[in-house]
Amino acid sequence: MLKVAELKLIEINKIFPNGFHAVKDTNLAIEDKEFMVIVGPSGCGKTTILRMIAGLEDITSGELHIGDRIVNEVAPKDRDIAMVFQNYALYPHMTVYDNMAFGLKLRKMPKLEIDKQVKAVAETLGIFELLNRKPKQLSGGQRQRVALGRAIVRDPKVFLMDEPLSNLDAKLRVQMRGELIKLHNKLATTFVYVTHDQTEAMTMGTRICVINNGLIQQEADPNTIYENPVNKFVAGFIGAPQMNFINVLVKQKGQEIILNFYDYELLLPEDKAVKMRDYIGKEVILGIRPENVNTDPKGLTMKVEVTEHLGSETYLYLIKGDQHVTARVKPDISLKIGDETSVSFAVENIHLFDIEDEKSLFYQE
Amino acid sequence: MRDSISIAKKVANIVKRPVLLTDMMGNVQFTTELCNKTNRMVVTKEASYFVEGFYHFFELKDAQHHYLVLDLEKPLTDETLALLTLFLSSSEEVSKEDQLLKDLLLDDNNEQLGDEFKEFLPCDKESQWTLIGLFNIPSENMALLKKTISHFFDEVWWVGLKPTELTIILRKKDTEALAGALQLRDIIIQEVYFDPIICVSHNVGKIEHIHKAYDHLVKLFETINNESSGIYFFEDYLFEIFMDDVETKLVKDIYTELYGKFEKVLQDKELLLTIKTFIEENLNINETSKRLYIHRNTLIYRINKIAETTSLDLRHFHDALKMNMILKMKKSVDEED
Numbered sequence: 135m136l137k138v139a140e141l142k143l144i145e146i147n148k149i150f151p152n153g154f155h156a157v158k159d160t161n162l163a164i165e166d167k168e169f170m171v172i173v174g175p176s177g178c179g180k181t182t183i184l185r186m187i188a189g190l191e192d193i194t195s196g197e198l199h200i201g202d203r204i205v206n207e208v209a210p211k212d213r214d215i216a217m218v219f220q221n222y223a224l225y226p227h228m229t230v231y232d233n234m235a236f237g238l239k240l241r242k243m244p245k246l247e248i249d250k251q252v253k254a255v256a257e258t259l260g261i262f263e264l265l266n267r268k269p270k271q272l273s274g275g276q277r278q279r280v281a282l283g284r285a286i287v288r289d290p291k292v293f294l295m296d297e298p299l300s301n302l303d304a305k306l307r308v309q310m311r312g313e314l315i316k317l318h319n320k321l322a323t324t325f326v327y328v329t330h331d332q333t334e335a336m337t338m339g340t341r342i343c344v345i346n347n348g349l350i351q352q353e354a355d356p357n358t359i360y361e362n363p364v365n366k367f368v369a370g371f372i373g374a375p376q377m378n379f380i381n382v383l384v385k386q387k388g389q390e391i392i393l394n395f396y397d398y399e400l401l402l403p404e405d406k407a408v409k410m411r412d413y414i415g416k417e418v419i420l421g422i423r424p425e426n427v428n429t430d431p432k433g434l435t436m437k438v439e440v441t442e443h444l445g446s447e448t449y450l451y452l453i454k455g456d457q458h459v460t461a462r463v464k465p466d467i468s469l470k471i472g473d474e475t476s477v478s479f480a481v482e483n484i485h486l487f488d489i490e491d492e493k494s495l496f497y498q499e
Numbered sequence: 500m501r502d503s504i505s506i507a508k509k510v511a512n513i514v515k516r517p518v519l520l521t522d523m524m525g526n527v528q529f530t531t532e533l534c535n536k537t538n539r540m541v542v543t544k545e546a547s548y549f550v551e552g553f554y555h556f557f558e559l560k561d562a563q564h565h566y567l568v569l570d571l572e573k574p575l576t577d578e579t580l581a582l583l584t585l586f587l588s589s590s591e592e593v594s595k596e597d598q599l600l601k602d603l604l605l606d607d608n609n610e611q612l613g614d615e616f617k618e619f620l621p622c623d624k625e626s627q628w629t630l631i632g633l634f635n636i637p638s639e640n641m642a643l644l645k646k647t648i649s650h651f652f653d654e655v656w657w658v659g660l661k662p663t664e665l666t667i668i669l670r671k672k673d674t675e676a677l678a679g680a681l682q683l684r685d686i687i688i689q690e691v692y693f694d695p696i697i698c699v700s701h702n703v704g705k706i707e708h709i710h711k712a713y714d715h716l717v718k719l720f721e722t723i724n725n726e727s728s729g730i731y732f733f734e735d736y737l738f739e740i741f742m743d744d745v746e747t748k749l750v751k752d753i754y755t756e757l758y759g760k761f762e763k764v765l766q767d768k769e770l771l772l773t774i775k776t777f778i779e780e781n782l783n784i785n786e787t788s789k790r791l792y793i794h795r796n797t798l799i800y801r802i803n804k805i806a807e808t809t810s811l812d813l814r815h816f817h818d819a820l821k822m823n824m825i826l827k828m829k830k831s832v833d834e835e836d
Contacts, residue, residue, distance in 0.1 A: 223685035
């Protein structure tokens, strides 16, 4: 039977007994077969959302739908979900085969069916040849695959993953990211993936939901989140190195509108200037990503604090007064710590944020 | 009262398990609830429920509970003893191993029983024992939970002193038990679909001292006071456990005296979160700023601000320790209010 695993969170709130309001008025629709990444800093409420979907936390108010039924009161075991965590928990004294089969045995699935299921999933994950090994004979990546296998054999409607890669070393993490994307395509089912790592969110999610302080800030595909952030938080959280933020003054110069910082002036093109008329004489926050900061003899003079040579590119960490700016430049630029250089900001790529509510002034719905 | 105690002792000797003596008047529902919560035999006074109540309980009885209403106003007659015997013979038989494990946790007079325990608890001089307590277990999950645990550890004993609890006895150091508990929690969520409160004791070197570890485990559970599901390690909660034994008024008085000096910080949610995270991240500026998603300079600014208002510089261990104590006192006073 075809499983339709659409998830809907409607006006969901979670208030803990100590009064902490962890999740606030959350509305989120996760489509069938979608890879939704919920991302945000530590303590933002992302894991609480996942735990409510799993049924491990009560929902204080609101409705949670999985498929066509409301599951607020449905026991976790009857929600047709499977969970994967960062500890890649396995039974240490069982073989890989038994680890994958055990959950099915507990559910009294016939032996032949278990065997078929386990072998098919092992094949999918490329761990068939490891079926007779014990966990201690496996590498970290292999263990994580077995942990995934334990979840996949249950054939759930929805996979819930809570930072499943954070215990792996950097190289393996990159490799497993690719594996998970392939797996999602193969299984064609719904993945809800929680992480604090924006790189994981950007590379894996078909859609990203950015959360802060229990509130959804923005949900969209990775490109939209990167190019069209709704506020300063989203703009700063997504992207590495982080977007630069500079307080600038909006000024009128003849018919033009400019942004002023020290002696540097940035002329706004007409489409942007038109949105800034009400801000003349006020301070706003300029946001510019490191790849849009260019060396330019006519630009703003800054001092080099640190240089990072990554081979294909170089990051310059610059300072003027107490303002820090990061620039991504070509690797052939040779600058030393303490040198002075001038940079300009690519005006077509700038973001401006209100200094009070930090909302983007250029956000397009 | 003395009669009641002596009867209760006789009952305890016959049933070979602890008996809870209560003067609750024989409210059947209440007594049943008490039995369920404590998993102890309850001796209560109400005469009128004696026979009726007995059969009522008899019907309610399931394999995990043993309860009986006795009329304490009357002496323990042959008739009562006969009924008691009938009751016990129809109860689930408690294995010798189960009874010994219960004694091991509850009896502080285990020195004499050492050899008996060692028959089924293999150990040597090097053995270290740690307890893992699982609390708030829904009764319908108990059987599946036991299966999961028995397959997770290669060598494990468990005791259920209450229907919603399970104490696992491990021949391991506490650090190993803690690492096991971390994995076990995930396995329980995945297989049994619930998230228990897990408390891990410190390790003891002699099986005769396991009851001390159990006392501390129970104390830890009481101290965390039904906080959210998760893993709680005894050593991490030493301060809270001590505080739990200090007179509430004293804590409140000291906190009130200190409050003025720390008010600005204690009222500021952002600064409180900064302090908590900085301490959790072992006073590491980079890790804290990453976790709080703020620039390291912003963090340094906040730490300087805290130092200015409180004269405690969190970068220094002793100052951080003092601040940690003040935060714990705040939590204790807030909970009390």
